[in-house]
Amino acid sequence: MAESATFRIWRGDTAGGGFQDYTTSVSEGMVVLDAVHQIQAQQAGDLAVRWNCKAGKCGSCSAEVNGNPRLMCMTRLNQLDLSAPVTVEPMRAFPLVRDLVTDVSWNYRAKQGIRPFRARPAGADGTWRMAQVDAERVQEFRKCIECFLCQDVCHVLRDHRMFDDFAGPRHMVYAAALEMNPLDADDRVRDLRARHGIGYCNITKCCTKVCPEGITITDNAIIPLKERVVDRLYDPVTRLLRLLRGGGDV
Amino acid sequence: MPGYDTSEHDVLVIGAGGAGLRAAIEASARGARVGLVCKSLLGKAHTVMAEGGIAAALANVDDRDNWQVHFADTMRGGQYVNNWRMAELHAKEAPDRVRELERWGAVFDRTDDGRILQRNFGGHRYPRLAHVGDRTGLEMIRTLQDHGIHQGIDVHMECTIVRLLKDGGRVTGAFGYERERGRFRVFRAKAIVLATGGIGRAFRITSNSWEYTGDGHTLAYDAGAELMDMEFVQFHPTGMVWPPSVRGILVTEGVRGEGGVLLNSEGRRFMFDDIPENYRSQTADNAEEGWRYTQGDRSARRPPELLTRDHVSRCIMREVRAGRGSPHGGVYLDISWIKSRLPSGAEHIRKKLPSMYHQFKQLADLDITDAPMEVGPTTHYVMGGVRVDGDTQMSSVPGLFAAGECAAGINGANRLGGNSLSDLLVFGKRAGEHAADYAAGRQLGEVPAPEVEESARRALEPFERGTGGEGPYQVQYALQDAMQDLVGIVRNEPEMRRALDVLADLRARAAQVGVGGHREYNPAWHAALDLHNLLTVSEAVTRSAIERQESRGGHFRDDFPEKDPACATFNLVVRRNDDGSMQMSRVPIPRMPDELRRVIEDMK
């Protein structure tokens, strides 16, 4: 491994900014977040970055590394080409706060708009029974660490800025976890279409590709939800999809 | 408060991990107007990192379990200097708190008959930890968060409290700054709950995040409250040791619960070599029996890898010092061997320990289903904290409550794995309840303007010195080195005296640090403000550790390597003298009621 590498880090705030190059020493096992911290400690004390766990568990350190949405703490330097500067920039779908930090508060508001879990009545002994297979289906979605990288790449949000109309893939995963929870007694199908904009998703699967938790967002969460919507309401994309798959009974 | 953005609440909760969220939910359910402040974004607190599980005697897997066994296990683990009332309430109430999480949407792993599954963990006699693979903390914090956001709680994210405000003897508010803009904020409240977590960042090798700078401990101490048991710091036996950049990151005890074994460089299972007397009757003396235990054989005793954390950490240190360690200064933890016992072993490991599998694959290029991991002790948890009343969680300062890792009592000299997550729920709820009750009959108190002004002025001093002053990170690193090397896993008086000198020196340096740039989201500035907290808790740990002239639980001294029965009768308490110096006292442990005594005797 090279002894030093150059990081082209975006510096600035809402008033403007640009990339700045920092060269720092690198050693075995380092991740991008280590390099950022080293630069912070040695060269740029006020370089703003969010992080907590440094182990891929909290979803704080999301950024775009060489243009790819990644967790900085899980991106090893030996996976990158260090012969050229490594660019590190904030998530571009969200408003900038400073340097690598963005304002992700919209995500919290969007989630609040989704009907929360409501437990069905418990059994006679005051507890609930659930089969492990049913638990596992929901647990895939509950692995989400709210890094919002999927929101960052979804073109409906990133390019079309439809934040008022579409809750985004993260919240489709959230809704799926609730809808598929065998203990839940509420119903979000109508809301998914009318309020959370599930119809805007055209199944490009970009979200699934970037999810650091490996959640099959599109196939396991969004498509089944779309099918539920179609079964009850009407949604053109799923209809087409079903036709293509040879289903047809829409 | 003129000139400052001011909010008013009945109950202000500082910290949004498991304890803070549970407290906020409870206070709000009791009709209080609740504010919740946290340094990070909601859902990112340390609780999210918890892996193995949450301890509660649900008796779903082994029907011999009940609150009495859990109580006795907790007291034995804590070497009998726990607050027994807290240990009792915790054991009795944890099952209801876990079921409540399920009612709020948590999805735990299941038994064959569809109930909440429980797993083995160190120091727990029966399988007791409700879990979700190895990401239990995420499940817990997300459940509380998703429930809490619909309870009308005002959440102030990325806001750091630097001082509590008092009027007369009573706490009336808090002063802090917002990360994003660097603006100061004043919170007025009738009652305050501290739920700020631990102090792990005072050490170089730690599983803890940047948030763990002992803020709540210091806020309480500065406000005149007492800190107790500060000598008891838990060093978890299994942190990653290689590569250097991940040193300290936790490897869950769940690996050993699933059958993982510890080996030295000679391939020997060294944990069989030293089994403490008081655990001998419960511990397997051969590999076969240990394996059967991990596979749920009720007649088998637990393998020595699942002895308490303090003991396992010291055994690992012993092997390393004797030159039988792994290449990077740890020992081996092998789970891959179970493939020889289970036909689908690799698949089983990936399913039971998914985040460990990924953590090693991604960060160390190692497939744990194929090869052993290298592990060594890492600073993990602080048993010491704000001294509180066991029933109400109120500190000695009226209106000031504390819950979770920043409170002392439940764990005594050593915490059992899984007892933290349950502690957060049981005592988070209690703190929220009693804080709301305390607030109910009262008016908002005055927040003293001169103190606010002084706090603001002091907070801005590092900017005045600018980058001409020493940077805060250098002081922080020096402090971490001193604590790691001089007040770490193995302690003695001369080294700890040296640590006190170093700390005094670092306090002088901390008063001179400077930072550049602006107030908006400026990490160097935040690091500068954290130094006071790190120095305060480090001094409390060191002074308490000097005072306790014996070895017990997480506190081990090579100049007093034995447990001293005379030291089992008191807890050490520190408080701030008017001149700013630290006052130490021994507080006798109240006599345990006969009924609880009998429980402990029966379980021996």
Ligand SMILES: Cc1cc2nc3c(=O)[nH]c(=O)nc-3n(C[C@H](O)[C@H](O)[C@H](O)COP(=O)(O)OP(=O)(O)OC[C@H]3O[C@@H](n4cnc5c(N)ncnc54)[C@H](O)[C@@H]3O)c2cc1C
């Ligand atoms: C890797 C790891 C694995 C673990 N696994 C387990 C396990 O399996 N089982 C178990 O029982 N325990 C486990 N633990 C321990 C347990 O996770 C913690 O003890 C527990 O989560 C602490 O919870 P808390 O609510 O007290 O604090 P935290 O969850 O740490 O929350 C602290 C909160 O306080 C806020 N805060 C701090 N200072 C300030 C300030 N000055 N102003 C405003 N806000 C502030 C923070 O932002 C945060 O929101 C583990 C710990 C680690 C590190």
Ligand code: SF4
């Ligand atoms: S699949 Fe749907 S949600 Fe995912 S990125 Fe594409 S449009 Fe967005």
Ligand code: SF4
């Ligand atoms: S679904 Fe995946 S990418 Fe999206 S927020 Fe959750 S963890 Fe991140």
Ligand code: FES
């Ligand atoms: S710091 Fe927690 S995911 Fe990167």
